[in-house]
Amino acid sequence: MSALDELLAYQRDTEALAQIAGRLGWDQETMMPRGAADQRGEEMAAMEGMLHARRTDPRLGAWLAALEGAELDPVAAAKLRHIRRSFDRATRVPARLAAEIARVTSVSQGKWAEARAADDFAAFAPVLAKVVALKREEGQALAAGGDVYDAMIDDYEPDMTAAQLDAMFGEMRPRLVALREAILDKPMPDGLTGSFPEEAQMALSRRLxxxxxxxxxxxxxxxxxxxxSSxxxxxxxxTTRTSPADPFNCFYSTIHEVGHACYEQGIDPDYALTPLGSGVxxxxxESQSRIYENQLGRSRAFTGYLYQQMQQAFGDLGVSGADAFYAAVNRVQKDYIRTEADEVQYNLHIMLRFDLEKALISGDLAVADLEGAWNERFERDFGYAVPRASLGCLQDVHWSVGLFGYFPTYSLGNVYAGCLHAALRRDVSDLDAQLARGDTGPATAWLRERVQRHGGLMTPQEVITQACGHAPSAGPLLDYIEAKFTGLYAL
Amino acid sequence: MSALDELLAYQRDTEALAQIAGRLGWDQETMMPRGAADQRGEEMAAMEGMLHARRTDPRLGAWLAALEGAELDPVAAAKLRHIRRSFDRATRVPARLAAEIARVTSVSQGKWAEARAADDFAAFAPVLAKVVALKREEGQALAAGGDVYDAMIDDYEPDMTAAQLDAMFGEMRPRLVALREAILDKPMPDGLTGSFPEEAQMALSRRLxxxxxxxxxxxxxxxxxxxxSSxxxxxxxxTTRTSPADPFNCFYSTIHEVGHACYEQGIDPDYALTPLGSGVxxxxxESQSRIYENQLGRSRAFTGYLYQQMQQAFGDLGVSGADAFYAAVNRVQKDYIRTEADEVQYNLHIMLRFDLEKALISGDLAVADLEGAWNERFERDFGYAVPRASLGCLQDVHWSVGLFGYFPTYSLGNVYAGCLHAALRRDVSDLDAQLARGDTGPATAWLRERVQRHGGLMTPQEVITQACGHAPSAGPLLDYIEAKFTGLYAL
Structure with a gap:
């Protein structure tokens, strides 16, 4: 076998084993008996340890060195690029540090859950300070002399930088704050009333x-x-969830996860079990989950179809018609929780976290001062005060498990979705007529052809650029949101 | 760390990874989407390859060599014994041969399913001949000069030999044939009639x-x-299954698997994720699954309780009372399929397979002659002819996947269950009164204390011997079966 064949055969096994590790995570959240948690922790640790050993195996370095500079077809070259990237990142972090991060974040997640339940940030701060220090050390190892926070972002969004995000968010924030202010002066549309049995929610979820x-x-x-999605x-x-009083939670969670899952299902089958075989x-x-959920799923056209479906499933919904239903789907309300935010306010949540975590990593913000900084910033952007830590800086699990550099990718996904949506409307005529009869076929076929099938072949920015015909920017998303909510709220 | 600590830490990870591989098998049979089969095959192959590499890692040999002869407590010594055994077996089989067996048995299983559907043994014979040849070669490698078939048995039942089984089966066969002949001259008891919705079967299964x-x-x-059980x-x-017309299939499958599962759940938690942490x-x-299913579950006392439970769940069962229900549970009938056999005929099925597979491995029986040999032997032991191959030598999957030496452990389990049952009745007074009210507590506590909690600490024969107070023998099982069915059929 050539070095390339050997490398790709080795990598294929690693990819297959990583799929198993992922499915173990799925099992843990859906099927695992509750008494199995401790044993499962050991199983996962053994699996991750084995995968780490494979990803840092010196043979990888030798194969890569033998192949770099060789003439390769674009697919093989892209595979090598991913393997090189993974190998460099895995080998830059000392094993001692990786183990310490695993140990501390495991403790930290428990402390976070307790602190959130008790609304007590001070109880969480000491362990969070340890997590920040360790992740900073890891970031320094990964950055190899470059910017530490950029190295963290790079884990989730290759080639993206804080400077690019700063510029993008600088354009978004004033327009979204202004829109939020205008909307919250207006009366809030009515929500649904009625009875929404959970089995019927699951049945309609499957159909959606x-x-x-x-x-x-x-x-x-x-x-x-x-x-x-896994x-x-x-x-x-x-997976999805049901709440007897809030069927939208179930349906839009489902559509969101379907967006993620269709991306994975849409990748060229030739890439399966290779570094190109999963989302880039x-x-x-997030662009795929968001465009399915928001630009398609929460459109006036598709909500007209959903309105009929929900009436058939649940009877009277307590709204006066399809326009009122559309307004109920897209209600903007005073709230504190990112995961429940509407399209107007969602990105304000992300910018807040982005600025605070940058400051935590650089050391400009001490962990002890995080709650105050959060609350001050929240009131500035949202216009009302955070009443307690569980609705503020303790609401998200991310920092407790060491996820720094991850939050901005949520907004980046929205920005990409905005660009894709504009291009989709340019290319697919009659989109609203299709969505109004529940036909997402042409839209999802466009996304599959333009984005999904490529998997990891290109860089993230290349994927969006070739799909849209221009480099990603925040403009299309902002124009879309302003047009939609100006109409909805008669601004 | 000492060599012992290093070895046991390494082994613990291997055990944890083996648990994951097992759960992947569970997922495949219960949850996996049907389109995932090909990818799953690659995942399993990667997992098995990784586990094989761990089990043959030269460090294991070095640790074992450093430790053998050292003074160890009995628990550590037992762990070492298992690791040595696994290492020797794994390293004796050349990688080329292991891969070839995996490849051929994968093909062979498909051919077997096709041949069974077509009732065409000749279509299966060529690939079965390849499997037999490869397994013989593997057995020769494992036997290292000893008896080839004994080395195969040893994979499933350490220290057991064909000679011991020959003696045991020689005692059992005439008594079981005579009993079968006497019973089949008598009228067959009625079965149940009624309606047995599958959801209600599952609900009662859970309660059982x-x-x-x-x-x-x-x-x-x-x-x-x-x-x-997994x-x-x-x-x-x-897992269990439901059949609308045959609720006993569901309930006794469940109780059988519960026996296996309670064994695993009953092992000393200190042994978890060590070589002592699973059934020995x-x-x-099989002794645990069989004693739960038969000696307890099909007893007159427990069937009285089950009769009440089934009446509550399903209404009228079409039998005249608890005695008739007991007779229906224990019906002996002319049938061809091992997995559906009653307590009288079950072991006759096993002895047939045992003698034939010994002859296949030794070469005394050519694969091409298997169907004829099977049919001739079946008619001799069962008293009626096999009408077609799917009811004869194509009924079981085992040989197609290379399981030789496995069948006799089913009967061995019955023999062990017979010994344990006699000892249980000696030690637990009022057993029938307890079972009659659905209280299996004292019986299962006895099994947990005497058998289950020890896991892999002792050898199989030691476990049964210390539990019963004597070495295992077929006598107690035969006495129990004869007494039970002599009563049931008024012989």
Whole structure:
């Protein structure tokens, strides 16, 4: 076998084992008996240790060195690029540091849950300070002399930098704050009333998943506390949740996860179990979940179809018609929780976290001062005060598990979705007529052809650029949001 | 770290990874989307390859060499014994041969399924001949100069030999044939009539699992085509099946798997994720499933309780009372299929396979002559002819996947169960009164204390011997079967 064949065969096994590790995570959230948690922790640690050993195996370095400079076709070259990237990142972090991060974040996650339940940031601050210090050390190792926070972003969105995000968010923030202020002066539309049995929610969820092109022969849907999508290739599973009083939570969680899952299911099958066989970045992944959920799923056209479906499933919904239903779907309200935010306020949540975590990593903000800084910034952007830490800086799990550099990819996904949506409307005529009858086929086919099938072949920015015909920018998203909510709220 | 600590830490990771591989098998039979089969095959192959590399890692040999002869406590010594055994077996089989067996048995299993569907043994014979040749070669490697078939048995039942089984089966066969002949001259008791909705079957299955002490906080029950138990430690899952016309199939499959699962759940938690943390052999495992299913579950006392439970769940069962229900549970009938056989005929099925597979491996029986040999022997032991291959030599999957030496452990399990049952009745007074009210607590506590908690600490024969107070023998099983069926059929 040539060095390339050997390298790719080795990598294929690693990819297959990583799929198993991911499915173990799915099992933990959906099927695992509750008494199995401790044993599962050991199983996961053994699996991660084995995968880390494979990803830092010196043979990888030798194969890569032998191949770099060789003439390769674009697909092989892209695979090598991913393997090189993974190998460099994995070998730059000392094993001692990786183990210490795993140990401390495991403790920290428990402390976070306790502190959130007690609304007590001070109880969480000491362990968070340890996490920040360790992640900073890891970032320094990864940056190899470059910017530490950029190295962290790079884990989730290759080639993206804080400077690019600063410029993008600088354009978004004033327009979104102004829109939020204008909307919250207006009366809030009514929500739904009625009865929404959870079994009927799950049944309609399944139909919606099919409507959006999710392939149940290569996936399944189950209930979990937190909705997620898991797996690549021919086994991509999603979860959703039901709440008796809030059917939209179920349906839009489902559509969101279907967006993630259709991305994975849409990748060229030739790339399965290779470094090209999964979504290229968190930002591009989120662009798919967001365009399915928001630009398509929360459009006036598609909500007209959903209104009919929900009436058939649940009877009277307590709203006066399809326009009132559309307004209920897109209600903007005073709230504190990122995951429940509407399209207007969502990105304000992200910018807040982005600025605070940059400052935590650089040391400009001490962990002890985080709660105050959060609350001050929140009131400035949202116009009302945070009443307690569980609605403020303790609401998200991310920092407790060491996820720094991850939050901005949520907004990046929205920005990418904005660009893709504009291009989609340019290329697919009659989109609203299709969505109004529940036909997402032309839209999802466009996304599959332009974005999904490429998997990891290009860089994230290349994927969006070739799909849209221009480099990604915040303008299309902002124009879309302003037009939509100006109309909805008669501004 | 000492060599012992290093070895045991390494082994612990291997055990944890093996648990993951097992759970992947569970997922495949219960949850996996059907389109994921090909990818799953690659995932499993990567997992098995990784586990094989760990089990043959030269460091294991070095650690073992450094430790053998050292003074160790009995628990550490038992762990070393298992690791040495696994290492020797794994290293004796050349990688080329292991890969070839994996490849051929994968093909062979498909050919077997096709041949069974077509009732065409000749279509299966060529690939079976390849499997036999490869397994013989593997057996020769494992035997290292000893008896080839004994080396195969040893994979499933350490220290057991064909000579011991020959002697045991020689005692059993005439008594079981005579009993079968006497019974089949008598009229067959009536079966149940009524309606047995599958959801109600599953609900009662769950209650029966609890009745027999299965701990749902460390397990779960799902439906699968073939019932099985999977996993060790704190995550032991079972499956069962439902058939609208045959509720006993569901209930006794469940109780059987609960026996396997309670064995795993009953092992000393200190042994979890060590070589002592799972059932010690196939025979001892089967002894637990069989004593739960037959000696307890099909007893007159327990069937009285089950009769009430089934009446509550399904209404009229079409039998005249608890005695008639007991007779229906224990019906002996002319049939061809091992997995559906009653207590009288079951071991006759095993002896047939045992003698034929010994002859296949030794070369005394050519694969081409297998069908004829099977049919001739069947008619001799069962008294009626096999009408077609799917009811004869094509009925079991085992040989197609290379399982030789496995079948006799089923009967060994029955023999062990017979010994344990006699000892249990000696030690636990009022057993029938307890079972009659659905209280299996004292029986299962006795099994847990005497057998289950020890896991792999002793050899299989030692476990049974210390539990019963004497070495295992077929006498107690034969006495029990003769007494039970002589009563049932008024012989």
């Amino acid at each position: 998943a099919e409507t959006f092109g999710y392939d149940f022969t290569r996936g399944r849907i189950d209930k979990a506390v937190h909705p997620f 797996g690549s290739g021919s086994d991509v599973r999603i 970045s968190m930002g591009v992944h | 699992a609890e009745t027999f002490g299965y701990d749902f906080t460390r397990g779960r029950i799902d439906k699968a085509v073939h019932p099985f 996993g060790s430690g704190s995550d032991v899952r079972i 052999s196939m025979g001892v495992h």
